[in-house]
Amino acid sequence: xxxxxxHTLLLSVFILTYTCRINAQPNSVLPDIPFERNPNSTATWxxxxxxxTKLSEVTKSFTCSPFxxxxxxxxxxxxxxxxxxxxxxxxxxxxxxxxxxxLNAIHAGEPCGVDASMMLLRDCALRPDxxxxxxxxxxxVIPVYNVGGALNxxxxxxxNQFGPESYGFRGNxxxxxxxxxxxxxxxxxxxxxTQLFHKWQPDFLxxxxxxxxxxxxxxxxxxxxxxxxxxxxLGDWLTRFLPSVYAGMDSAGWPLTPYVNVSTTPDAGINGxxxxxxxxxxxxxxxxxxxxxAEAHMLKPxxxxxxxxYDLMQVILSHLAEQKSELHDARKKALAYSLKQxxxxxxxxxxxxxxDSVLFLGYxxxxxxxxxxxxxRLSYDRAKPWTRKIPYFRYFTNSRSVTKPSGxxxxxxxxxxxxxxxxxxxxxxxxNQDHIITAExxxxxxxxxxxxxxxxxYQHRNVVVSxxxxxxxxxxxxxxxxxxxxxxxxxxxxxxxxxxDSWFCWNFFDPILSQKEYFSAYVFEDAASNILEAxxxxxxxxxxxxxxxxxxxxxxxxxxxxxYKQSVHYEQTHRAYPVLRVLDASDIEGSQGR
Numbered sequence: 001x002x003x004x005x006x007h008t009l010l011l012s013v014f015i016l017t018y019t020c021r022i023n024a025q026p027n028s029v030l031p032d033i034p035f036e037r038n039p040n041s042t043a044t045w046x047x048x049x050x051x052x053t054k055l056s057e058v059t060k061s062f063t064c065s066p067f068x069x070x071x072x073x074x075x076x077x078x079x080x081x082x083x084x085x086x087x088x089x090x091x092x093x094x095x096x097x098x099x100x101x102x103l104n105a106i107h108a109g110e111p112c113g114v115d116a117s118m119m120l121l122r123d124c125a126l127r128p129d130x131x132x133x134x135x136x137x138x139x140x141v142i143p144v145y146n147v148g149g150a151l152n153x154x155x156x157x158x159x160n161q162f163g164p165e166s167y168g169f170r171g172n173x174x175x176x177x178x179x180x181x182x183x184x185x186x187x188x189x190x191x192x193x194t195q196l197f198h199k200w201q202p203d204f205l206x207x208x209x210x211x212x213x214x215x216x217x218x219x220x221x222x223x224x225x226x227x228x229x230x231x232x233x234l235g236d237w238l239t240r241f242l243p244s245v246y247a248g249m250d251s252a253g254w255p256l257t258p259y260v261n262v263s264t265t266p267d268a269g270i271n272g273x274x275x276x277x278x279x280x281x282x283x284x285x286x287x288x289x290x291x292x293x294a295e296a297h298m299l300k301p302x303x304x305x306x307x308x309x310y311d312l313m314q315v316i317l318s319h320l321a322e323q324k325s326e327l328h329d330a331r332k333k334a335l336a337y338s339l340k341q342x343x344x345x346x347x348x349x350x351x352x353x354x355x356d357s358v359l360f361l362g363y364x365x366x367x368x369x370x371x372x373x374x375x376x377r378l379s380y381d382r383a384k385p386w387t388r389k390i391p392y393f394r395y396f397t398n399s400r401s402v403t404k405p406s407g408x409x410x411x412x413x414x415x416x417x418x419x420x421x422x423x424x425x426x427x428x429x430x431x432n433q434d435h436i437i438t439a440e441x442x443x444x445x446x447x448x449x450x451x452x453x454x455x456x457x458y459q460h461r462n463v464v465v466s467x468x469x470x471x472x473x474x475x476x477x478x479x480x481x482x483x484x485x486x487x488x489x490x491x492x493x494x495x496x497x498x499x500x501d502s503w504f505c506w507n508f509f510d511p512i513l514s515q516k517e518y519f520s521a522y523v524f525e526d527a528a529s530n531i532l533e534a535x536x537x538x539x540x541x542x543x544x545x546x547x548x549x550x551x552x553x554x555x556x557x558x559x560x561x562x563x564y565k566q567s568v569h570y571e572q573t574h575r576a577y578p579v580l581r582v583l584d585a586s587d588i589e590g591s592q593g594r
Contacts, residue, residue, distance in 0.1 A: 068192030072148035101202035108149030108168025113208020116309035133321035148173025163302030182283035205291030215380035217361035223259035233333035248315035269391030345398035412477035442577035
């Protein structure tokens with residue numbers, strides 16, 4: 001019997017059992033949830049929004065309304081469950097509630113969170129006494145984040161996935177992967193999400209996904225915010241919190257494992273996942289919001305994936321309610337800690353010196369000749385399950401850090417950067433007059449660039465900078481951004497060019513990488529000769545480079561260029577990073593608008 005045949009048989013049995021259970025508990029107030037009518041189906045975008053709209057009409061504890069737009073032209077929706085009907089973030093915080101944000105269908109072909117959230121919100125709204133956590137938690141749900149992908153419905157694009165019978169597409173209406181867009185914010189979806197995120201300032205994030213990777217017995221896996229990147233107060237809290245989630249899911253019949261990020265097969269160990277700010281949990285962590293990315297296993301029957309997503313949200317919310325005070329306190333301490341920090345890590349590498357272990361439910365990996373290529377192919381034998389502890393390489397260590405300036409000065413011309421700062425609630429002040437300041441200026445000395453576009457960008461990596469302290473004129477209209485504000489981590493990881501998700505790496509400052517003025521060799525020859533006569537040290541450096549580099553020695557153009565770039569004729573803006581690090585904010589006091 002093939003794996004697919006076995007899946008089909010199991011799914012048929014599950015659908016029969018599940019449908020009987022649902023039909024025994026009809027709900028005359030609301031339309032059917034499509035998944036409950038057919039457990040191998042998932043709601044369309046229109047069905048989900050229609051259902052939420054109906055639910056908001058029958059209970060005061062739930063509302064659903066449009067919030068901003070998406071690249072598809074259709075709105076994003078904000079669904080809010082609050083036991084007393086209070087939907088004001090400030091009021092909820094005064095009441096001591098936790099605010100939890102749930103993000104569904106960022107990849108629209110991974111819809112189990114869509115259906116699980118529909119059921120959970122209905123059950124909470126109509127049977128609140130069954131859910132003790134509702135007294136302590138307000139739940140904000142994005143029913144379908146990737147609206148364009150959800151509308152691009154098909155049955156074929158998820159070749160690695162078993163069910164449902166049809167689903168959305170991974171890319172959005174611009175063909176962007178939205179879980180790479182939180183920093184660069186190329187999509188209207190990301191712009192709207194940013195506004196919603198800062199409206200609610202959630203205490204915790206749940207992002208529902210379906211995994212791609214190895215085969216194993218676990219139905220649900222999770223990827224938590226990388227604790228090494230959090231400040232100690234929050235990282236320590238998350239480390240204490242996660243075991244309760246694992247225990248709760250074990251009791252619910254869904255033994256958990258960390259997200260199965262493998263180099264070969266699971267028996268060799270699971271690698272930690274570095275959730276950079278491009279990802280949902282990485283972005284949220286910049287504002288001291290920890291989170292969990294739920295990853296249901298693609299090869300498990302769709303009803304199991306939905307039910308495990310439902311139960312995982314339930315477990316997380318229950319334990320968050322129990323640790324409400326601890327999480328509130330950890331977030332406050334995390335913000336205070338970051339504002340007192342002088343040095344910040346901006347890049348990380350795996351720490352191979354530290355390793356944990358996890359109990360894993362796996363299948364024996366085998367290699368047999370491929371019927372396509374004749375070469376060895378990997379497969380997993382479900383008839384040979386195993387349970388044992390495997391290595392978990394979850395730790396990362398800081399590989400690059402920067403000291404915190406007093407703030408950054410951004411020329412007003414870089415409006416795309418300023419727009420994103422504004423979206424993220426960053427406090428900025430515009431200079432109302434020219435002003436001489438002393439600041440640190442980076443020069444981009446080296447970098448590599450991806451050879452092909454990735455998510456709409458030829459992303460830069462391996463950035464090397466030099467830094468000089470300069471005295472220059474800040475101009476009227478330039479913008480000063482103080483480091484003394486809650487969004488400090490966001491500023492560090494976007495404005496410091498060596499950070500892997502900086503705006504420099506995402507090409508926002510690429511115009512500085514090309515020269516605008518050059519020389520004609522036949523004209524510059526005489527000037528170059530005069531420059532060398534006036535500068536013996538430069539002549540010596542030229543001769544040394546000629547001696548060391550044969551190709552340079554044979555190129556008159558390269559030698560002239562070497563002299564040109566050491567002369568006053570070479571433009572100062574080439575590779576000069578335009579964002580200045582202001583070391584003393586008093587340097588620009590009196591020049592800022594109010």
